[in-house]
Amino acid sequence: MNKMTDWIETEGSPFIIIELKYADEWNGREDYDSVCRITDYMGKIDRDNHAILVMGDEPMAVRIIQQEGQILIIRWMYAPNLNAVDRLLESDIIEGLEPIEEIQVEWNSNQLVLFDSLYRFCEAPIKMYMTLQATYCVIRTYLYKRDDIALIIHSIQQ
Numbered sequence: 001m002n003k004m005t006d007w008i009e010t011e012g013s014p015f016i017i018i019e020l021k022y023a024d025e026w027n028g029r030e031d032y033d034s035v036c037r038i039t040d041y042m043g044k045i046d047r048d049n050h051a052i053l054v055m056g057d058e059p060m061a062v063r064i065i066q067q068e069g070q071i072l073i074i075r076w077m078y079a080p081n082l083n084a085v086d087r088l089l090e091s092d093i094i095e096g097l098e099p100i101e102e103i104q105v106e107w108n109s110n111q112l113v114l115f116d117s118l119y120r121f122c123e124a125p126i127k128m129y130m131t132l133q134a135t136y137c138v139i140r141t142y143l144y145k146r147d148d149i150a151l152i153i154h155s156i157q158q
Contacts, residue, residue: 007061007076008126013118014038015062017053020111020129023121026052035117041075041141041152044103051105053139054117060152064114064128065089070157071130073114077150084149094153099140107135134158 014035018026025048034045038056045052055062060075072093079085110132115124137158144151 007063007082008128009061010059010116011118012059013116014059015055015114016117017055017112017114017130018121019050019107019109020113021109022048022050022052023113023115026117026121028118028120028123032117040101042101042103042139042154044105050108053103053105055154057152062114062128064130066130069133070155071132073154073156075152075154077145077152079149079151085151088144088149088151093144093151094140094142094155097142097144097153099155100143101141103139105137105139107132107137110135130156132156132158 013032016026016035035054038054040056043054043056045054055075060077063074065072065074074089076085112130112132114128114130115121115126137156140155140157142153142155144153
């Protein structure tokens with residue numbers, strides 16, 4: 001895989017998505033066992049009256065695409081190159097696909113951050129921020145698998 005701009009990767013641990021106002025409460029290695037229990041592509045941990053989303057399965061490069069009414073989190077399973085994936089993302093990639101998982105989340109705020117679960121928030125080398133239009137959302141997970149491209153797509157619908 002080439003150096004991917006707009007894509008981020010972990011050092012082998014799952015990404016988490018947490019509300020920005022609770023991000024400093026994440027203790028990295030100390031909280032890591034709770035993350036490793038998630039075996040689905042997207043799972044939810046409830047902690048102290050707030051939700052933490054975990055991107056389970058295996059670590060994959062991630063890209064976030066914010067669209068009107070939804071946020072797409074694209075996870076790279078395999079593809080021949082970056083251009084092939086970029087061309088694919090120019091279309092409505094989830095049209096016609098059936099979700100393989102669904103999670104409902106009620107957040108306390110609309111400011112979220114995604115980062116490597118191995119780190120405390122303040123130490124995380126890469127962070128991606130998202131702003132939701134509402135505090136309630138449905139996250140549907142899709143598997144896009146065609147020819148030589150496979151992606152996991154999480155659609156956060158508000």
